[in-house]
Amino acid sequence: MSATTEEKIRTPYDAKHVAIxxxxxxxxxxxxxxxxxxxxxxxxADNICHPKYADVEIVATVERFYKKEGAHFSGWVVAGNGGNSDGIPNKRQAMKSLRLLIQDRFGRAGQ
Incomplete structure (x- = not known):
């Protein structure tokens, strides 16, 4: 085996290789x-702090908040690209926002 075949092949840095x-x-x-x-x-995700996952990048997150637990609103927040969304009332819309954020991030990264 040559040195080239022994090296790990790195996945391209693009939106297609992001797991949700x-x-x-x-x-x-x-x-x-x-x-x-x-x-x-x-x-x-369960072992994100393990050293073998040091190259894994958290691109964005979506988190649920509840007024009854002390939040200022009940809904979802998408975080990534250096900012947070306003509260989003349902998970379906939050997931759409997450996918758009991922596409935007990797669209700009390749330019």
């Missing part, structure tokens, strides 16, 4: 460069 992990009240958009790790994004 939904845990109910929190959703993570993870760029996982290792194709083997990308096969199980839930395991990556």
């Amino acid at each position: 992990v939904d845990t109910g009240r929190t959703v993570w958009a993870l760029y996982i460069p290792d194709p083997e790790q990308a096969c199980d994004p839930q395991a990556v």
Whole structure:
């Protein structure tokens, strides 16, 4: 085997290689460069602090807030690209916003 074939092949840095992990009240958009790790994004999310996931990037998050738990509103917030969205009333709209944020981030990264 040559040195080239022994090196790990890195996944392209683009939106197609972002995994969305939904845990109910929190959703993570993870760029996982290792194709083997990308096969199980839930395991990556569950162990994100492990050194073997040091190259994983949290691209964006969606989080649910409730007034009854002390928040100023009940709804969802999308965070990424250096900012947070205003409160979004339902998860479906929050997920649409998350996907748009991912596309925007990687669209600009390639330019």
